[in-house]
Structures are given as C-alpha cells and as structure tokens.
Amino acid sequence: MCNKHSEIQQNPSHFEGSAEEKVTAQHVQANFMDYIKDMKFFDPHIHMTSRTTDDYQALADAGVVAIIEPAFWLGQPRTGLATFKDYFSSLVGWERFRSSQFGIKHYCTIGLNSREANNEPLAEQVMEILPLYLYKEGVVGVGEIGFDDQTPAEEKYYRWQLDLAKEANLPVQVHTPHRDKRKGTERSMAIALEHGIAPNMVIIDHNNEETVKSVLDQGFYAAFTIYPFTKMGNERMVEIVKQYGSERIMINSAADWGISDPLAVAKTAALMKMKGISDHDIKMVTYQNAIDAFAQSGQINVEDFENNTVIDQSKTFNGNTILRGGQQPRIDKNAIVIR
Ligand SMILES: [Zn+2]
Numbered sequence: 001m002c003n004k005h006s007e008i009q010q011n012p013s014h015f016e017g018s019a020e021e022k023v024t025a026q027h028v029q030a031n032f033m034d035y036i037k038d039m040k041f042f043d044p045h046i047h048m049t050s051r052t053t054d055d056y057q058a059l060a061d062a063g064v065v066a067i068i069e070p071a072f073w074l075g076q077p078r079t080g081l082a083t084f085k086d087y088f089s090s091l092v093g094w095e096r097f098r099s100s101q102f103g104i105k106h107y108c109t110i111g112l113n114s115r116e117a118n119n120e121p122l123a124e125q126v127m128e129i130l131p132l133y134l135y136k137e138g139v140v141g142v143g144e145i146g147f148d149d150q151t152p153a154e155e156k157y158y159r160w161q162l163d164l165a166k167e168a169n170l171p172v173q174v175h176t177p178h179r180d181k182r183k184g185t186e187r188s189m190a191i192a193l194e195h196g197i198a199p200n201m202v203i204i205d206h207n208n209e210e211t212v213k214s215v216l217d218q219g220f221y222a223a224f225t226i227y228p229f230t231k232m233g234n235e236r237m238v239e240i241v242k243q244y245g246s247e248r249i250m251i252n253s254a255a256d257w258g259i260s261d262p263l264a265v266a267k268t269a270a271l272m273k274m275k276g277i278s279d280h281d282i283k284m285v286t287y288q289n290a291i292d293a294f295a296q297s298g299q300i301n302v303e304d305f306e307n308n309t310v311i312d313q314s315k316t317f318n319g320n321t322i323l324r325g326g327q328q329p330r331i332d333k334n335a336i337v338i339r
Contacts, residue, residue, distance in 0.1 A: 109143030143173025
C-alpha cells in the first residue's frame, strides 16, 4: 500500500540477514500474536456499536483490556432527537455491559459529531441534552467533535462543545477532516486554545505525517488511526514513532461500520516489535499515553483493567444478557462443532 516510506527504513541492523524482506502483510497476519505475548492494549477510539461479538472476543484474545467508544455518525443521518438519546444511552449502558462480558473495560466520549452539526435544528436539540450525559460514569471526554467539511455550523457547535468540556473539566477528542486536513487540524487547535483549553486536555485524532509535528510542538496529544486504505497504514506509523518517539502519541483502530480492523492497535504493536521499536515506546503509544490523556477526566481507574478482569457471562443488564435462549456462556470460538 504505502511503499513510499519504505525507503526511509532506518534500522536495518535490527534484522538478521534478509529477514527484513519477509516482513510482509501476510506474515504479520499469520503471526502477529507471537510478537505481543503478555502485552496489554488500550484502544482509545473504536466504535463497538458497529461491531460483532467475534470482534470483542478477538480484542480480548489479542490483549486489548480497555477501549474508548466515541459518539459518532452512524452512517446515515438521524431524523430526530430520540435516536441521539438512545445512542448516548447505549454508549453508557448496554455497550459497556456487552464489553464487560468479554473482560474489556469500556469508556466513551459523548458529543455531537461534526457531520450532524450541519443539521442545525437537530443540533440545537442535541446540545440541550449533552450535559445530561457528559457527567455520567465512564464518560472520559467530549468527542468526537471538530471539523468535517469545515462549515460555519461545524465551527459553531465545536466551539460550544469546547465550552461544555471546559465546564465539565473533561478532555476533548477532536476528529480532524479528511479533506484539507492540515488546515482543519490547525484551525481545531487554534480554536481550542482560544477557548482557554490546555493543549494537554485535547487529543487531536487522525493525524498523519503532515500534521504530527505541529500537534506535538503545540503540546497536544497526537492520535493516529490505523485504518486500511485511507487514513494511515501501520508501516507508516512505525516510521512516525521512529522519528518522533513515543511522547504524547497514541494509536487507535477507529474500527466502525466501514472496512476497518479492530485489531489495528495489537497488530501495529506487533509490527513495531518486529521493526525494533523498544517495548517502552510500544507500551506508551498503545496503552499508557491514552490512559494518561483520558484519565484527566477522573473516570479511569487502572485497577479496573490492569489485572485480569473477572468475566461472568451470566450477568444481565436491565434483565438482558448477551446469551440468547439458553446459550452456554463462553463457548470456544475455535471449536468446529457449534452447539
Ligand atoms: Zn470515529
């Protein structure tokens, strides 16, 4: 995909003989779990509402112990306030419960996404209910908010939500646009500063080689989405960590309803290990920095996921369980016979 960057391979000495050439996509696919034994991961941006129970199980198997699910656009425009309410409620309710059934601690960020900020009559109503959710348990930030098409309406609701974040003393998770990314990123940061928000309370998301330097230089957290075909491949990510180190950088999958990979954080850790990045740096960008950033909400207690979580799939949420019609908890996914 992105062989543009392979010429800046910096540490060939980390590989014996021709091993380097063998680091192919298939290789990573087949063996990545071998490189990340005993590692723990925190994926600070993943939309589990759009994913399956198999994904939860795969995340748990790969060592993902905690996740943050930002409120986002569900793929088609919502037609009324009630669907926002139900969605926000599921982020602090059912989805968190579902995650717990796989031993994964679930947090979320709540906000009006930039795309739907352009439906102003509805956006006004959403703004009214946001404070009801921002103070709920497990809400670690306002997000994902920011610019999409960089319209005046997007700016209006971005500014408004920055004020809500400031009032609630919550970190802000900022979505940066695909088009005119550089300009949109600079504008997002300038506006946050203008609202008196400390840069260390702001996580600028979906960075690339063009934006990372400015984001770090200004003291913001720089998040990177490893997303097939579009945002960033993980070979490019390895080069960024080689160049900029691990301070204030974090990696996420942003897995959603599109073609995406919920294991992107774990696979990138494996690739970094193969390419000679230190265990310390891997831990910082796939675990610790996300915790440090979002724990500023006062909502993260690492004891909830640092040691092995007890899974009890017989638990219920409002009387509902993830088990349907007499299923046995925790079936072995690799068993050929399905009962
Ligand atoms: Zn997202």
